[in-house]
Amino acid sequence: MPKLPIISGxxxxxxxxxxxxxxxxxxxxxIILRNQNPxxxxxxxxxHKELAKGTLRAxxxxxxxxxxxxxxxx
Numbered sequence: 001m002p003k004l005p006i007i008s009g010x011x012x013x014x015x016x017x018x019x020x021x022x023x024x025x026x027x028x029x030x031i032i033l034r035n036q037n038p039x040x041x042x043x044x045x046x047x048h049k050e051l052a053k054g055t056l057r058a059x060x061x062x063x064x065x066x067x068x069x070x071x072x073x074x
Contacts, residue, residue, distance in 0.1 A: 002067040004056055005074060009047040012056065015073040016043060016063060039064075 007015075013023075013031055021033040021043060033043045043059055045051075051059075060070045 004053050008049050009045050012045050018073050
């Protein structure tokens with residue numbers, strides 16, 4: 001299994017924006033992203049200095065990517 005990078009919430013938002021995710025709204029420290037292309041997935045990214053490994057892995061899975069594909073976006 002590939003190793004996950006240690007990144008912040010804002011770095012994850014920038015990487016997902018390259019896939020077509022745009023800021024929908026923000027509630028507290030959680031940034032809600034919505035994909036502009038079908039399937040119109042929604043991701044909730046915590047705006048923390050460092051994302052937990054399980055949280056990042058779940059976000060990558062929900063976006064339909066593999067860890068290798070996500071790593072190339074960074």
